[in-house]
Amino acid sequence: MSGEVIEIGVLRHTPAGLPVLNVRVAHVSEQVEAGSKRQVQCAVPVIMIGEPAKAGLKLKIGDRVSLQGFLSRRGLNSPQLVLHVNKIELIEEEG
Amino acid sequence: MILRVALDVPLNTLFDYSWQGSAVAIGTRVLVPFGPRRAVGVVAEVTDQSALAADRIKAVSRVFTEVPPLPEEIFRLLRFCSDYYHHPLGETLFNALPTAMRQTKPLTLPKAEFFRLSATGRLADPATLPARALVKRRLLLRLREVDSLRREEIAALSPSAPAALKAFIELGWVEECSVHGEPPPQPSPASEGGSNGPSPRLRGEVGRGGQMHDRTIPPLTPAQEQAVYTINGALDEFRVWLLHGVTGSGKTEVYLRTVEAVLQRGGQVLVLVPEINLTPQLEQRFRARFPASPPLSLHSNLSGGERLKNYLAAQSGQAQIVLGTRLAVFTPLPHLGLIIVDEEHDASFKQQEGLRYSARDVAVIRAKQANVPVVLGSATPALETWHNAQAGRYTLLSLPERAVSGAAPPEIHFIDTGRLKLEDGLSDPLLAALRERIARGEQSLVFINRRGYAPVLMCGQCGWISACQRCSGRLVAHLRERRLRCHHCGHDSRIPSACPSCGNLDLTLLGQGTQRVEETLERLLPDARILRVDRDSARRKHALPAMLKQIHDGEVDVVVGTQLLAKGHDFKKLTLVGVDNADGALYSADFRAAERLFAQLMQVAGRAGRAELPGEVLIQTQFPGHPLFMALQRHDFPGFAESQLAERRQADFPPYCYQALLRAEAPAMEKVLEFLRAAAEQVSEADAQVTVFDPTPALMVRVAGKERAHLLVQSASRAALQAFLKNWRERLEALESRSVRWTLDVDPLEF
Numbered sequence: 154m155s156g157e158v159i160e161i162g163v164l165r166h167t168p169a170g171l172p173v174l175n176v177r178v179a180h181v182s183e184q185v186e187a188g189s190k191r192q193v194q195c196a197v198p199v200i201m202i203g204e205p206a207k208a209g210l211k212l213k214i215g216d217r218v219s220l221q222g223f224l225s226r227r228g229l230n231s232p233q234l235v236l237h238v239n240k241i242e243l244i245e246e247e248g
Numbered sequence: 249m250i251l252r253v254a255l256d257v258p259l260n261t262l263f264d265y266s267w268q269g270s271a272v273a274i275g276t277r278v279l280v281p282f283g284p285r286r287a288v289g290v291v292a293e294v295t296d297q298s299a300l301a302a303d304r305i306k307a308v309s310r311v312f313t314e315v316p317p318l319p320e321e322i323f324r325l326l327r328f329c330s331d332y333y334h335h336p337l338g339e340t341l342f343n344a345l346p347t348a349m350r351q352t353k354p355l356t357l358p359k360a361e362f363f364r365l366s367a368t369g370r371l372a373d374p375a376t377l378p379a380r381a382l383v384k385r386r387l388l389l390r391l392r393e394v395d396s397l398r399r400e401e402i403a404a405l406s407p408s409a410p411a412a413l414k415a416f417i418e419l420g421w422v423e424e425c426s427v428h429g430e431p432p433p434q435p436s437p438a439s440e441g442g443s444n445g446p447s448p449r450l451r452g453e454v455g456r457g458g459q460m461h462d463r464t465i466p467p468l469t470p471a472q473e474q475a476v477y478t479i480n481g482a483l484d485e486f487r488v489w490l491l492h493g494v495t496g497s498g499k500t501e502v503y504l505r506t507v508e509a510v511l512q513r514g515g516q517v518l519v520l521v522p523e524i525n526l527t528p529q530l531e532q533r534f535r536a537r538f539p540a541s542p543p544l545s546l547h548s549n550l551s552g553g554e555r556l557k558n559y560l561a562a563q564s565g566q567a568q569i570v571l572g573t574r575l576a577v578f579t580p581l582p583h584l585g586l587i588i589v590d591e592e593h594d595a596s597f598k599q600q601e602g603l604r605y606s607a608r609d610v611a612v613i614r615a616k617q618a619n620v621p622v623v624l625g626s627a628t629p630a631l632e633t634w635h636n637a638q639a640g641r642y643t644l645l646s647l648p649e650r651a652v653s654g655a656a657p658p659e660i661h662f663i664d665t666g667r668l669k670l671e672d673g674l675s676d677p678l679l680a681a682l683r684e685r686i687a688r689g690e691q692s693l694v695f696i697n698r699r700g701y702a703p704v705l706m707c708g709q710c711g712w713i714s715a716c717q718r719c720s721g722r723l724v725a726h727l728r729e730r731r732l733r734c735h736h737c738g739h740d741s742r743i744p745s746a747c748p749s750c751g752n753l754d755l756t757l758l759g760q761g762t763q764r765v766e767e768t769l770e771r772l773l774p775d776a777r778i779l780r781v782d783r784d785s786a787r788r789k790h791a792l793p794a795m796l797k798q799i800h801d802g803e804v805d806v807v808v809g810t811q812l813l814a815k816g817h818d819f820k821k822l823t824l825v826g827v828d829n830a831d832g833a834l835y836s837a838d839f840r841a842a843e844r845l846f847a848q849l850m851q852v853a854g855r856a857g858r859a860e861l862p863g864e865v866l867i868q869t870q871f872p873g874h875p876l877f878m879a880l881q882r883h884d885f886p887g888f889a890e891s892q893l894a895e896r897r898q899a900d901f902p903p904y905c906y907q908a909l910l911r912a913e914a915p916a917m918e919k920v921l922e923f924l925r926a927a928a929e930q931v932s933e934a935d936a937q938v939t940v941f942d943p944t945p946a947l948m949v950r951v952a953g954k955e956r957a958h959l960l961v962q963s964a965s966r967a968a969l970q971a972f973l974k975n976w977r978e979r980l981e982a983l984e985s986r987s988v989r990w991t992l993d994v995d996p997l998e999f
Contacts, residue, residue, distance in 0.1 A: 169746075
């Protein structure tokens with residue numbers, strides 16, 4: 154997915170020492186559904202661990218990024234989905 | 249002649265050997281053939297005949313005579329321990345000996361470490377030395393400058409300095425001495441803190457008793473005066489004194505005064521402390537007070553040579569004050585005149601392996617055998633001890649007030665953590681109180697009795713938890729070292745980068761340990777100087793004294809510490825103690841948990857406001873109204889003890905009964921229980937005075953891959969229990985136990 158970075162968390166580390174960065178990305182696009190065009194808007198919680206987190210550190214609010222990864226639930230008691238990023242690409246820097 | 253020898257083997261028997269040489273005293277070390285090897289033994293009996301056939305008796309290989317035999321008094325004490333704790337005499341004996349004496353070779357007596365000028369040497373004029381004897385001159389001048397020198401320091405002067413030293417010793421100019429002259433200055437209650445001024449010895453003057461006196465001896469409070477007067481008035485006979493003094497009431501000063509009285513009579517004093525960490529501090533106070541008879545320490549952190557040297561100095565009567573941990577209770581002291589057990593309630597006086605003795609109880613027996621007084625000191629005596637005092641067997645001496653005039657006991661307040669949001673385990677009121685102290689230039693202690701970063705590592709995705717493979721405990725995360733450690737069996741592994749169960753990388757640390765509290769405080773109080781003191785940060789030799797000095801010197805604002813810091817320390821600028829969650833003990837299955845919690849909190853609370861500045865204690869708990877906390881707030885140990893004793897009496901727990909625990913362990917619980925059930929069946933009807941309970945798994949079921957259970961037996965009569973245990977033990981030894989390891993624990997403290 155792609156979108157605009159709207160929130161950047163504080164860098165933290167996993168107990169084993171891998172960097173972790175939580176960000177939020179707002180996605181806006183036009184998609185086709187049952188043959189007709191429609192607007193799509195959503196904000197997706199994103200987690201980056203390891204190399205992606207290091208890359209993510211360079212991000213600024215407003216940057217447009219393209220992300221590849223997978224979805225997983227936030228936790229045992231939370232069905233909310235989080236996008237885990239494997240690959241991050243900067244499409245356009247803010248302003 | 250036949251020597252009946254005790255060997256360090258788990259068999260409750262002596263071994264007969266023949267000896268053709270000259271007479272051998274009981275207590276002498278001998279080398280004997282034992283199976284395919286040679287073993288060192290101690291002669292327990294000397295006789296003419298043996299039940300064994302003459303051709304089956306082997307000869308003693310060698311008699312060691314380089315040190316005097318184990319004296320009769322210690323032999324008697326060890327026999328008592330062997331009988332009372334139902335532990336083989338050989339193992340009991342060897343448990344009491346320094347490691348060096350357990351070796352199968354003659355002792356190489358440790359070389360003297362320190363040297364000083366003798367009276368003659370001090371008069372010697374360097375000018376009388378030949379002009380070419382440069383090294384000798386330098387050594388003599390150097391020795392005149394300082395009290396004493398280490399062997400290495402002398403060697404460092406010049407390659408030929410050791411030869412010069414030898415020449416001086418032959419001239420009688422230099423003598424060996426047991427300790428280094430100048431101890432690092434340590435603030436004592438009445439001295440100006442932390443100055444590097446002259447050593448106490450230089451400041452001292454000669455007191456009436458001939459001892460050098462430190463001018464900073466504090467005056468006694470009326471209660472201290474009364475206690476000293478009472479104890480010193482009855483030094484000729486066995487008495488048990490319970491010195492119950494609130495924290496900061498100056499128990500140590502009472503000890504020092506009674507020790508002084510005993511030294512004046514030419515007696516030796518044995519001082520037992522619960523932890524090695526407490527010895528340096530107490531040692532310094534003793535040394536400052538009695539520079540002419542500096543205390544020798546005995547604990548397991550000494551090197552083999554040092555320990556042997558101190559042991560022998562005690563045995564020869566040369567050391568007048570012996571200060572040590574529980575093992576020191578077995579030190580030979582020919583002129584023993586007084587035993588002091590400081591913090592007598594402390595569980596570390598009980599050895600939890602091998603000979604499971606209580607050094608406090610053995611100290612009382614030893615005092616009785618030697619017909620000398622014993623002083624048990626504590627702010628929170630063990631309920632057994634308190635009960636003995638109530639029953640009149642021990643005499644209670646109370647120090648109800650703090651010794652420094654104007655120092656009040658700290659005010660204790662509770663922070664209800666059921667209602668407040670915590671920031672990594674710390675509440676806002678506690679943080680505010682910390683900031684206030686920092687602003688005033690005072691010190692605070694945040695007490696949390698769990699070292700490491702977090703007690704649990706878990707996976708938020710699948711629920712995996714860092715359990716130890718070999719114990720029923722959890723692995724504790726030590727984040728700085730990135731290790732997971734089991735505090736029970738010593739398992740130690742890297743923190744996994746991903747959940748071993750589902751692969752999730754973002755693992756979660758749950759709960760608080762000292763490292764995490766330290767980190768949180770560093771984040772929330774960025775300007776404060778924070779020091780963590782726990783067994784990990786104090787692991788390196790001399791690390792702890794250095795950290796304590798930092799605190800004394802005011803180089804620290806907030807100390808994060810475990811029980812390592814709870815006892816005995818006297819930090820004048822420390823005015824706030826914060827206690828992170830201590831609730832666990834309130835719902836423990838162990839009937840002593842409340843007693844321990846009270847003692848621990850009282851002790852740690854006692855660190856606050858010991859000098860002129862008033863102290864405050866903030867305890868974070870979910871149960872601020874708990875009766876234990878209420879008694880704590882009133883500083884009411886007698887009230888707490890009374891309610892606990894009432895409960896114990898109702899439930900028929902010690903001290904209203906006497907207990908022994910048959911502990912058993914094996915790889916599988918089934919086998920353990922099978923053995924314990926068989927053991928329970930060995931009880932005959934004649935044992936009507938003894939109650940045998942059902943086998944029960946231990947509170948920690950698995951430790952180091954072994955499953956553990958126990959069988960509790962108890963009786964209202966100690967004699968009946970002892971008689972029962974003696975027979976029962978023999979029957980147990982006959983039981984088939986294959987993979988099961990078992991031990992008897994008399995007067996158990998842990999279940």
